[in-house]
Amino acid sequence: MTSRPLWFDDLQALMPTAVVTQEAVIAPHLEESRGRFQGACGAFVQPQTVDQVQRLMRFCADRQIPIVPQGGNTGHVGGAVGRADGVLLSLSKLNKIRAVDPIGGTMTVDAGCILQTVQQEADRHDLLFPLSLASEGSCQIGGTLATNAGGVHVVKYGTMRDLVLGLEVVLADGRIVDGLSALAKDNTGYDLKHLFMGSEGTLGVITGAVLKLSQKPTARETALFSCESMDHMLSVFHLFRRHFGDGIEAFEMMPRFGIDLALRHTEGARDPLDHEHAWYGLVDVVAYGPTSDLTDRLMGALTVAIEQGWVKDGVCAQNLTQAQAWWALREGMSAAQKKEGGSVKHDIALPIAQVPAFMTAAAALVLSLCPTARLCTFGHVGDGNIHYNITQPVDMDRAAFMALGAEITPALYDLVASYGGTFSAEHGVGRIKRTELAAYRGGQAYSVMQQIKAQLDPQGIMNPEVLF
Amino acid sequence: MTSRPLWFDDLQALMPTAVVTQEAVIAPHLEESRGRFQGACGAFVQPQTVDQVQRLMRFCADRQIPIVPQGGNTGHVGGAVGRADGVLLSLSKLNKIRAVDPIGGTMTVDAGCILQTVQQEADRHDLLFPLSLASEGSCQIGGTLATNAGGVHVVKYGTMRDLVLGLEVVLADGRIVDGLSALAKDNTGYDLKHLFMGSEGTLGVITGAVLKLSQKPTARETALFSCESMDHMLSVFHLFRRHFGDGIEAFEMMPRFGIDLALRHTEGARDPLDHEHAWYGLVDVVAYGPTSDLTDRLMGALTVAIEQGWVKDGVCAQNLTQAQAWWALREGMSAAQKKEGGSVKHDIALPIAQVPAFMTAAAALVLSLCPTARLCTFGHVGDGNIHYNITQPVDMDRAAFMALGAEITPALYDLVASYGGTFSAEHGVGRIKRTELAAYRGGQAYSVMQQIKAQLDPQGIMNPEVLF
Numbered sequence: 001m002t003s004r005p006l007w008f009d010d011l012q013a014l015m016p017t018a019v020v021t022q023e024a025v026i027a028p029h030l031e032e033s034r035g036r037f038q039g040a041c042g043a044f045v046q047p048q049t050v051d052q053v054q055r056l057m058r059f060c061a062d063r064q065i066p067i068v069p070q071g072g073n074t075g076h077v078g079g080a081v082g083r084a085d086g087v088l089l090s091l092s093k094l095n096k097i098r099a100v101d102p103i104g105g106t107m108t109v110d111a112g113c114i115l116q117t118v119q120q121e122a123d124r125h126d127l128l129f130p131l132s133l134a135s136e137g138s139c140q141i142g143g144t145l146a147t148n149a150g151g152v153h154v155v156k157y158g159t160m161r162d163l164v165l166g167l168e169v170v171l172a173d174g175r176i177v178d179g180l181s182a183l184a185k186d187n188t189g190y191d192l193k194h195l196f197m198g199s200e201g202t203l204g205v206i207t208g209a210v211l212k213l214s215q216k217p218t219a220r221e222t223a224l225f226s227c228e229s230m231d232h233m234l235s236v237f238h239l240f241r242r243h244f245g246d247g248i249e250a251f252e253m254m255p256r257f258g259i260d261l262a263l264r265h266t267e268g269a270r271d272p273l274d275h276e277h278a279w280y281g282l283v284d285v286v287a288y289g290p291t292s293d294l295t296d297r298l299m300g301a302l303t304v305a306i307e308q309g310w311v312k313d314g315v316c317a318q319n320l321t322q323a324q325a326w327w328a329l330r331e332g333m334s335a336a337q338k339k340e341g342g343s344v345k346h347d348i349a350l351p352i353a354q355v356p357a358f359m360t361a362a363a364a365l366v367l368s369l370c371p372t373a374r375l376c377t378f379g380h381v382g383d384g385n386i387h388y389n390i391t392q393p394v395d396m397d398r399a400a401f402m403a404l405g406a407e408i409t410p411a412l413y414d415l416v417a418s419y420g421g422t423f424s425a426e427h428g429v430g431r432i433k434r435t436e437l438a439a440y441r442g443g444q445a446y447s448v449m450q451q452i453k454a455q456l457d458p459q460g461i462m463n464p465e466v467l468f
Numbered sequence: 469m470t471s472r473p474l475w476f477d478d479l480q481a482l483m484p485t486a487v488v489t490q491e492a493v494i495a496p497h498l499e500e501s502r503g504r505f506q507g508a509c510g511a512f513v514q515p516q517t518v519d520q521v522q523r524l525m526r527f528c529a530d531r532q533i534p535i536v537p538q539g540g541n542t543g544h545v546g547g548a549v550g551r552a553d554g555v556l557l558s559l560s561k562l563n564k565i566r567a568v569d570p571i572g573g574t575m576t577v578d579a580g581c582i583l584q585t586v587q588q589e590a591d592r593h594d595l596l597f598p599l600s601l602a603s604e605g606s607c608q609i610g611g612t613l614a615t616n617a618g619g620v621h622v623v624k625y626g627t628m629r630d631l632v633l634g635l636e637v638v639l640a641d642g643r644i645v646d647g648l649s650a651l652a653k654d655n656t657g658y659d660l661k662h663l664f665m666g667s668e669g670t671l672g673v674i675t676g677a678v679l680k681l682s683q684k685p686t687a688r689e690t691a692l693f694s695c696e697s698m699d700h701m702l703s704v705f706h707l708f709r710r711h712f713g714d715g716i717e718a719f720e721m722m723p724r725f726g727i728d729l730a731l732r733h734t735e736g737a738r739d740p741l742d743h744e745h746a747w748y749g750l751v752d753v754v755a756y757g758p759t760s761d762l763t764d765r766l767m768g769a770l771t772v773a774i775e776q777g778w779v780k781d782g783v784c785a786q787n788l789t790q791a792q793a794w795w796a797l798r799e800g801m802s803a804a805q806k807k808e809g810g811s812v813k814h815d816i817a818l819p820i821a822q823v824p825a826f827m828t829a830a831a832a833l834v835l836s837l838c839p840t841a842r843l844c845t846f847g848h849v850g851d852g853n854i855h856y857n858i859t860q861p862v863d864m865d866r867a868a869f870m871a872l873g874a875e876i877t878p879a880l881y882d883l884v885a886s887y888g889g890t891f892s893a894e895h896g897v898g899r900i901k902r903t904e905l906a907a908y909r910g911g912q913a914y915s916v917m918q919q920i921k922a923q924l925d926p927q928g929i930m931n932p933e934v935l936f
Binding site: 101103104105106147148150154155158159161162171175176177178179180181182183184185186187188189190191192194195197198199203214215217218234238241242243244245246247286287288289290291293297300301349350351352353354380383384385420421422423424425426427428429433436437440441442443444445446447448449451452454455456467 | 569571572573574615616618622623626627629630639643644645646647648649650651652653654655656657658659660662663665666667671682683685686702706709710711712713714715754755756757758759761765768769817818819820821822848851852853888889890891892893894895896897901904905908909910911912913914915916917919920922923924935
């Protein structure tokens, strides 16, 4: 912040309360959580009203100043990294819950609301906002919208775009698209909200949203089980589909190596089953209403899976503490992996039926390039979404492994594409996957995306270098 | 077809098998189902391949020839009315089911597939394609995509856009956007499919889609009940939400006058309850798995509703025949209304919590303008979507009533807007609601829509006069 841009004083004069200059406040907004990007900023702006955002956008449009919108700064792909020649626009102070409609099951919020705050507010009305992420304590609604966040409940409730009825957006030229509709059905021309959701701040700034709240289940049961193969894991998933339909709230998988890491690096972690197995599944099922036979139904499904030979061992949680301990294993996987050395990570998704064949082919590919690689491939298998993470071999130093990783990644993405999959399931493109976006996004889609970008942000000031 | 456009012979030479000239084949494609629009066409084209569609689009783009895409021609808003100076592009012959993935739960189809064919194919794999409309025997997937169709199952499964994973579109200039992805999660830039869904053929021609299939419920129970007020109807809806969560598959309402019409004009129809009541609710609930206590749970919920005083009388269907008879009353409402004289119809939606207050205000408004109007207001109350239909008074002739209707409609739409509702819930805008689109679509959304239209269809040849 030592050399400020020429326009800084004008901006400060325009909105003195929104322009923040304390370096201690600004510093945490410049570094991305994984430490991969160190940003800068010509000005750090924290508007408290939509009107301020609009005035900021007009100011920047007049002077062609780049704007990088930032939510909770919890992303992994360099999507909210500030620039020395631009404004870093933090939505943190635009953080009010505007309205709750418990009868209609909607909540209207500012973009800067923390996800957990929204979850708690819904709970207060005996309703559920189901989006659930590792970063829910700090990520913001605006960020989850701009990146179409996913997480562990997608198998039942969908991704963030499925949880939204209306959106308020300030465009690059300062126009406000006020689409804060709370309607379940509204066929009146183009659905603009879906264009902004997932656009990673490159088309405008999301300032508010009407969120859909779900009924809160009255029963939730958790099971942990083991499978010898991914084929069996998929068979269990489909058995659960038949038994519970859309009552499956989460269906996650972990490899034995992931369990080993969690046991090694997580305080108080315990091996969940008596013996070691190749793969572990973790499933939550839910039910509604005053009475429930959910425990019996879960036992019943697990019994069938064992009889079929798909499950080697499986347990239903005796209580919430046990369920939480299993979930802590799953949620602790990334942190545990970090303590084990360097990681080469891939956030991929496949058509669900392709997951077993892909996993076999991918392991062969990775091990052919790095024979001692340790595969920590876990994730949301019910959505076909695998965090295909590779952990540094014990016999290789970090730098050598990371260099090798740079060779593995493109080969893996080619393999993913050959199975009809995607190189970005839920984390987005940001700065780090722009090459892949241009390479893999099918047919003419990329050029249409460029046309839309050029039309809505003709000066290219919205989050430059992200996506394109 | 007597005077053909100058370009006709060139087009016929280009695709002789696709250009159809028999008037008997063409005639049914020119009139809209309600008889409100009589179209024409310079050429009637029925491509059998996506390649033919692409060649047609290039041909038309070169010569600035208007193109009107048409599916099953079951719409109500003039969205697929051919023009004498253009091509009427029927997707009827592009009607193959390309692939079914029963494990992944997806079906890839041509746009011209009939909805019912898709439902039946899903059923063959013990899966469900849940979109359900009165016109499902003749409407086509492409049309349901282009209009984001709704129907009776939206309360559980969402509208058509929620049932799609990937989309194949031929743009106005012949470029093909091949987005036939079968992924539950794919965050790679702008979500283009949602832009085309609901765009009513104004941005391109949808030629194929990857549809999401759902698990087929193993139990389905139906109840019919009566309420004295819409407040009570809403209380019942929320009671059912608490008891069944997303196990409510349909939640419909009918007024006594609608029941009267159905009884009068439907062969074999019987009054469902012993006494007459102001409002009737019709609900389907579903469950999954090998065992089910759904009947008991439905009885339980209904009992609570009666104890609370929200329901005056209610019955669970004893068998499928009884359930179907009740559904026939609901589905027969439009046809019965037609036999009673002229109708002024409105396809509106409101935030659900606003429905009771709106219904009171709307009745007062309509009766102030037409004191003997008969209100046949029924529909998908679980989505806040009311078919606000007004039937010709017995003491007024059709022409006078329809003239009065032209005064009632704008006043009603203003009222709808004042309650945060929409003038088009599921039928779309087409030609008949263009004025309303310009008037009510909030803030800058309309101008952004125009920008996108201008960018993707710069010559304005895609379905001119629809939306704009």
